[in-house]
Amino acid sequence: MNSKQLFKKAISIIPGGVNSPVRAFGAVGGTPVCMEKGKGSRLWSVEGREYLDFCGSWGPMILGHAPEKIIQAIERTAKKGTSFGTNTAIEVEYAQTILDCIPSAEKIRVVNSGTEATMTAIRLARGISNKNKIVKFAGNYHGHSDGLLVEAGSGLLTEGKVSSAGVSTSFATETIVCPYNDIKSFSKIMATEGKNIGGVVVEPIAGNMGLIKPKDDFLEKLRELCSRHKAILIFDEVITGFRLAATTFGTICGVTPDLTCLGKIIGGGLPVGAIVGKREFMEKLSPTGDVYQAGTLSGNPLVLAAGLATIQELVGNPPYDKIKRLSSRLKDGVTAFSKKHNLEISVSQKGGMFTIFFRKSAPINLDEARECDTNKFAIYFNGMLKEGIYLPPSQFETNFISASHNEEDIDIFLESLFRVCHKIVNY
Numbered sequence: 001m002n003s004k005q006l007f008k009k010a011i012s013i014i015p016g017g018v019n020s021p022v023r024a025f026g027a028v029g030g031t032p033v034c035m036e037k038g039k040g041s042r043l044w045s046v047e048g049r050e051y052l053d054f055c056g057s058w059g060p061m062i063l064g065h066a067p068e069k070i071i072q073a074i075e076r077t078a079k080k081g082t083s084f085g086t087n088t089a090i091e092v093e094y095a096q097t098i099l100d101c102i103p104s105a106e107k108i109r110v111v112n113s114g115t116e117a118t119m120t121a122i123r124l125a126r127g128i129s130n131k132n133k134i135v136k137f138a139g140n141y142h143g144h145s146d147g148l149l150v151e152a153g154s155g156l157l158t159e160g161k162v163s164s165a166g167v168s169t170s171f172a173t174e175t176i177v178c179p180y181n182d183i184k185s186f187s188k189i190m191a192t193e194g195k196n197i198g199g200v201v202v203e204p205i206a207g208n209m210g211l212i213k214p215k216d217d218f219l220e221k222l223r224e225l226c227s228r229h230k231a232i233l234i235f236d237e238v239i240t241g242f243r244l245a246a247t248t249f250g251t252i253c254g255v256t257p258d259l260t261c262l263g264k265i266i267g268g269g270l271p272v273g274a275i276v277g278k279r280e281f282m283e284k285l286s287p288t289g290d291v292y293q294a295g296t297l298s299g300n301p302l303v304l305a306a307g308l309a310t311i312q313e314l315v316g317n318p319p320y321d322k323i324k325r326l327s328s329r330l331k332d333g334v335t336a337f338s339k340k341h342n343l344e345i346s347v348s349q350k351g352g353m354f355t356i357f358f359r360k361s362a363p364i365n366l367d368e369a370r371e372c373d374t375n376k377f378a379i380y381f382n383g384m385l386k387e388g389i390y391l392p393p394s395q396f397e398t399n400f401i402s403a404s405h406n407e408e409d410i411d412i413f414l415e416s417l418f419r420v421c422h423k424i425v426n427y
C-alpha cells in the first residue's frame, strides 16, 4: 500500500489516522508521508522515495537514523530478553553516566516519556513545597498531562486550541500562565500568588511555538524569584537536554533548577523520559518518599541500551561543533536570502535547532509567534516536501540538524528553500 492508501486505512481504525496529532498534517494539508526506513540524514517512504530529514523524529535522532553503534547495542541487549521488571546492571550504569554529565543532578528516576517526566516533576514540586499552584509559560509544551494543557504549544498551538476537552477546570485553576520572556509579569504573579505557588515549569529554550530563545536574564531572574518564594523551579529539557553539549542547557547557561526533565535524546530513539535533581528532592519520590510514581516498563533494558550508547557517543565523540557549524550555515543562507529579496522570513537558531518563521523578525513569545503567516508556512512545507525535504509539519515546531548531516545536505536544503520561497513571494 502507498502512503495515501495506508492513511485511509489508518483513519478508519486510529483516531485521525495517527498516534500523535501533529503527524496528521492538519496544519499544512495533504496526506502524511508513511515512512518505512531511515539511515543517517535520510528517510525513505513506503513508495521508496528518499527524503532529507530535518524532523529527526521530533528530536531524539541527534546521531541520525539507525546509527550502527545504537542498533548493535539494541540487538545485543534484545537477545538477552526485552524486559524483566527487576533491577538491572544497565540501569545503574545509565544512571551514573547521565549524572556524571549534569553537575546539579544527584539522583535520577527514569520513566517512559517526556510527558511522564514533567507530570512527575510537578507532583514532586507540590509534594516538596506543600503548595498546589503551578506557573507555566504560554506556548511552552510539557506533554499532555492534565495540569499542563493550558495555553500549551506544539500540537495544541497547531490546532488552535488553548486547552483540551476532558481536562477538569479545577486543573486549569491551579495552573497560572505567564507570557514567555516576560519577567515583569512573572514578578507580579510571584508577588501576589507566591505563597500558593509550589512549582514553576519552563522550557529554558522554548521549542514548541517554534524555537524561541530566552532573553538574557530571563532564566536567572526565574531562579532568583523561585528561591525567594520557595517555589520549585523545573527546567523542561526534554528537547534541550544533551542537545547543545553532553549536558543540560541549565549547566551551559549556569542557572541551576531544582528539577530537570529529560527525554528524546537520552532514549536514543526509543521511548524515554527522566527526572533529575538534588538528592533531598529526588528522595521524596516513592519508595523513599511519599510522592508516588511507578512504571511497569520504566528503565526498560532496550531503551537504556540505546540511550546509553547514544550518550557514550555524545561524550566520547562530541558532534556538537559540527552540528553548530552546519546550523549556522543554514541560518546565514536563509537570512541572506530573506534580506536580499526583502522577505518576511526570519530564522531562530541555537545549536542544531532551528525554525524558519514566516514573520519579519523571529518572535520572542507566543503572541508574536501567532503573528506568523501559517498559510505561507503551509506552502513552504508542501513545496519542500515535493523537493524531497522532510520537515516538522507545523510553523510551531523546531527542526533538527543531526551529526549525520553534512554541508551538502545544508546546501540542498537552502537551494530547495530558495526555489520554494520564490514561489511564495508571488503568492
Ligand SMILES: Cc1ncc(COP(=O)(O)O)c(C=O)c1O
Residues within 6 Å of the ligand: 058, 112, 113, 114, 115, 116, 118, 141, 142, 143, 144, 154, 203, 207, 208, 236, 237, 238, 239, 263, 264, 272, 273
Ligand atoms: C519540551 C517538551 N516537554 C515534554 C514533551 C513531552 O514528551 P513526550 O512526547 O515524550 O511525552 C515534549 C514533546 O515534544 C517537549 O517538547
